[in-house]
Amino acid sequence: MVYFQxxxxxxLPLDEAWRRLTDWPRHGQVVPLTRVTVEPSGPTRQGTVVLARTGLGPLAFDDRMQxxxxxPPTEDTPGLCRLEKRxxxxxxxxEIEVRQGPGGRARVLWREDLRLRFLPGLxxxxxxTTAQLVFGRAVNRLLRMP
Structure with a gap:
């Protein structure tokens, strides 16, 4: 497994940073060659499935997350979303955590434990390195998009 954070x-206010990071279809706009769908449609909640399909034609793969x-964050508690990759x-x-940072700004913590089946530890x-670069850039873009 590969862990990075x-x-x-x-x-941004906490709720706006949270909204930008958890608008799942927008992830497809910032991650190359990726389309994101959500089931069921409607507000996100525990049990929602997020499906990110990355690649071209037969060379695509699915990242199915529940x-x-x-x-969501409140004035008193940080927001936390955990997605299990299945x-x-x-x-x-x-995990996406949004908490109060210095000067009333939002502090975003992204933690991920990633394993690609059939890919050796080598x-x-x-x-x-690639995952941290791709996800870091995606988060930067999501947080800048209105």
Whole structure:
């Protein structure tokens, strides 16, 4: 498994940072060659399934995730969303935490434990580097998009 994490502090209210990061279809707009769908449609909640399909034609794979923790932020508590990756190729989990940061800004913590089935541990370092780069850029773009 490949574990990585990163943090961002942005001049947004907590609820706006949360909204931008948990609008799942928007992830498809910022992750290359990816389309994101949500089942069931409607508000996100525990049990919602997020499906990210990445690639082209027969060279695509699905990252099927189910939300197991869904606690939007309040004035008193940080927000936390945990997604369990339950696909045939991508396994592990991801957590998005949004909390109060310095100067009233939102502090975003992204933690992820990622495993690609059938890929030997020899590839852990390049997978970690690539995943951290791709997800870091995606989060940056999501937080800048209105």
């Amino acid at each position: 990163f943090a961002r502090t942005v001049p 939300i197991t923790t869904w606690h 696909g045939r190729v991508v396994l592990g989990w991801a 590839f852990d370092a390049p997978v970690r």
